[in-house]
Amino acid sequence: MSSRRLLTPASGYLQGYTHTLNPYVGCAYGCSYCYVRRLPVALFRSEPWGEWVERKQADAAGFERELRRAKANGPVTVFFSSATDPYQPLEASAFVSRRLLEAMAAEPPDFVLVQTRSPLVVRDADLLLRLKGRLRVSMTIESDRDDVRRALTPYAPPIAARFAALRKLREAGVDVQAAVSPVLPHTPGFARRLAEAAPRVVVDDFFRGDGSGGRRSERLGMRETFAQLGWSEWYRPEAAEALVGELSGLMPPGGVAFSADGFAPPASAARRRDEAGQT
Template identity: 50%
Template sequence: MNIDYSYKQPKTLLNKGTGFLAGYSHSLNPYTGCTFGCSYCYVRKMPVSLFRGKEWGTWLDIKKDSAALLHKELLREKKKGPVTIFMSSSTDPYQPAEYKEEITRSLLEVMAEVQPDFLLVQTRSPLVKRDIDLLQKLGNRVRVSMTVETDLDEIRTHFSPSAPPISARIQTLRKLREAGIPTQVAIAPVLPSSEAFPELLRPVVDLVCIDDFFMGDGAHGRRTQQLGIQDKYEELGYSDWYHPEAYQVVARRMRELYPEQQVRISQEGFAPF
């Protein structure tokens, strides 16, 4: 697939946390667009994508000179009160372009110096382990949330073929944990999985966040419905999994192995601290 890359000079990086992210003072997106191009991504039906006029996953804006801007904004915002940051809400901070561009790494370098009160790094990419040195500097002020929607890689390939394999994400969680980085797994959105899923996760993570299309797409499932995701479930013979109560199957399995307080649902699981 040909990707249309553009370099943009952002006017601002820290955006006020609202809606699903109202528990955060700010959200931070190192890129606009995401070349993982997951079929179920709710951003496909948001203005940032709709007004672009191009297929989600085929374009990417790279926010150049971001570090200097973030340094300035962080100093300003910290004077106003606690700064809690969700990175990222509408892009993956460790998508393939980050290998070369290192925008996310440059932002972490700033945050290691001018530390926010809390930073959640949301990704599905093993590349995050490259920045263990910087994440360690943030101590308990950071948590890495790794998306692992299923333990079945054949399911992953149907819904997000350009995203990293499940095994690579599990290995990354193990490395982060060994390095002392606070981590969690985000089963978000819930995809069909097996009864062995909890056993796969237990050695590598303590916190489990479960979210689905109906709670987490920002429109009570309407955005996902417009994407035709239900058809994919039916084609694969998993129509029972496309249901507002399906997440409870995964939650019940997780709670058989994890203490109740370590299994969190939707917005609660992404909350700071």
């Protein structure tokens, strides 16, 4: 798939970001709750969401020039990625995300958040470290129960592999966080396991994290799905709030964040916390 520009202006939920960067169109993981299912890119395809992925044409030199032009207009903060996972199974052979990271290492943005659920991100630790101080890897781990993963995200990488990837990146010196987004049913030991795995955890839910106040999740039928699975008590805001409370008792100050604030660039998140404290 050809693409003239790879950087797209950010808006809405992605507070503090100037651009999003999506190296693929579509997503092989096909998570049942993914809000992209309700966007035109998915609605107007004949194939079901999760059964198709197209790579974008990207070369490091071209994207480096695009970054340079964007930086000439002011600070550049990049959410990588907002409508797909940058580490699709296809990335193992396509290397699109790696080429984009090479360009960012050569022409660094002010900040980039790599949002993924794939252990494949560990492959690129060398490039991630070149962006140290400007980059954070956010690993999605919504539950520690494999029955939940199989029911709601059956094509997502195994939970144990994601925890292992977090550990490897952290040990290598890469800034990481765990993203419980959205909170799914989990065991009583989940909070402790997260606190041991990552220095920072962000928690989100279906009501504040789908970019539409929960309406997209409702249209996707998530309330009904949870009811059918016998998990209705988990489909409520209090489930996320309870996890935040548990984590807050296990982690140092600043180690737990909620919803959009947890995904924002560090400077932007700090500024909003300061403003909130002044009102």
